[in-house]
Amino acid sequence: MKPSAIRNKVVVFGGGTGLSTLLRGLKKHPLELTAVVTVADDGGSSGRLLDQYDIPPPGDVRKVMAALSDVEPLIEELFQYRFTAQDSLDGHSLGNLMLAAMTDITGDFATAIKKMGQVLNIKGEVLPAANERITLHAELEDGTIVTGESKIPMYARKIRRVYLSPQDAEPLPETLRAIREADLIIVGPGSLYTSILPSLLVQDIRDAVLLSAARKVYVGNLTTQKGETYRYTASEHVAALYDHVGEPFLDAVLLNSKDLMPVLTAAGQAVTSWPVECDLDRLAELVPQIVQEDIAFAKDGRVLHDADKVARWFMEDILAEEPCKEEA
Structure with a gap:
């Protein structure tokens, strides 16, 4: 017993x-x-990878995977590492690049997250809200429509509502x-x-x-x-x-x-x-x-x-x- x-x-x-x-x-x-x-997310490293590789943005997923990981602190730090050299890698997080590479290898973003989770020995499961690119839009109080998650706060106006495209995105x-x-x-x-x-x-x-x-x-x-x-x-x-x-x-x-x-x-x-x-x-x-x-x-x-x-x-x-x- x-x-x-x-x-x-x-x-x-x-x-x-x-x-x-x-x-x-x-x-x-x-x-x-x-x-x-x-x-x-469509800003920073995630936005660049989204445009270049046509994958869902990995930034928030990366942060969550790092939070749930059970590996040596140095490995987590490496996963979160952001390049600062003035070249094509500037601003990219190594973890974002790894998720993009794994998506290319497996052909699927959700599978890439699962495989990378095994590498990081995460406690729990990380799932994207959708396994495809989605775009966030905001309708401001004055009727202005803003497209793109990173652009919405820049307008500094009251938000009436937000909505997605495609509207039939599937989890x-x-x-x-x-x-x-x-x-x-x-x-x-x-x-x-x-x-x-x-x-x-x-x-x-x-x-x-x-x-x-x-x-x-x-x-x-x-x-x-x-x-x-x-x-x-x-x-x-x-x-x-x-x-x-x-x-x-x-x-x-x-x-x-x-x-x-x-x-x-x-x-x-x-x-x-x-x-x-x-x-x-x-x-x-x-x-x-x-x-x-x-x-x-x-x-x-x-x-x-x-x-x-x-x-x-x-x-x-x-x-x-x-x-x-x-x-x-």
């Missing part, structure tokens, strides 16, 4: 630094993790299966319009999330984002999620409880990203459960989510580990 731990199935949506940070905390716990990553069967089997779905943290929503706008993913019996939790951003969510409150973030998905779908929201303004205004720095206001009365009309915890820390004048504290909250308050079962 030996104990067998109960493993909880968790699907996380997002992209960029926010998703990577969260996963670094969650991977330390006995969870079956699936990260569904946006492939709408991988593995993604839909992970959502159906999930015990918990986590949304965020991350850029609302350019990191979180692009994955949820894939129609089959949206439908699967709405049909899922999993508990659904949004991890609120610590600060607003210039060009995307300037001075948005917590309830406005949630309302934007509901507007795009089509109906309320969250069971809970996890927010920071600490006053962040002293950090942001330290040493006379100009504040360009404001702390997200926790307008609890309005938020209570949108979400059944609101939780405020001290889940932030300051570094180099910035505030970041504490990955370990966030992961611990999920383990203790939502995914409380069940007693071990005995198996023959």
Whole structure:
């Protein structure tokens, strides 16, 4: 007779630094993790590879794979390494190039991610929101249409909605299966319009999330984002999620409880990203459960989510580990 731990199935949506940070905390716990990553990035190294090789942009996927990897720190650093020489490699990440090469070898982006995941010994599964190029568009409040994820924040105007082309982009069967089997779905943290929503706008993913019996939790951003969510409150973030998905779908929201303004205004720095206001009365009309915890820390004048504290909250308050079962 030996104990067998109960493993909880968790699907996380997002992209960029926010998703990577969260996963670094969650991977330390006995969870079956699936990260569904946006492939709408069209800037920097990802954008150049997208144009040159006609593949989905690898940047956010690379960051998530690095976060979930279980290899020597030097190998992870190598995967994340960005060239700075003034030549054709300038600005490219080695990991992006490796994913592009593996896609060329295997003939398929999703297969390339799976094979590279084996090399990096990642804990969990990384799945692109679609196995093809997709383009993110934004309709601004004045009716202007902006095409391209990297261009949207540059306009610094209020966003009315974002949408994808092609509109019939299909997710991988593995993604839909992970959502159906999930015990918990986590949304965020991350850029609302350019990191979180692009994955949820894939129609089959949206439908699967709405049909899922999993508990659904949004991890609120610590600060607003210039060009995307300037001075948005917590309830406005949630309302934007509901507007795009089509109906309320969250069971809970996890927010920071600490006053962040002293950090942001330290040493006379100009504040360009404001702390997200926790307008609890309005938020209570949108979400059944609101939780405020001290889940932030300051570094180099910035505030970041504490990955370990966030992961611990999920383990203790939502995914409380069940007693071990005995198996023959």
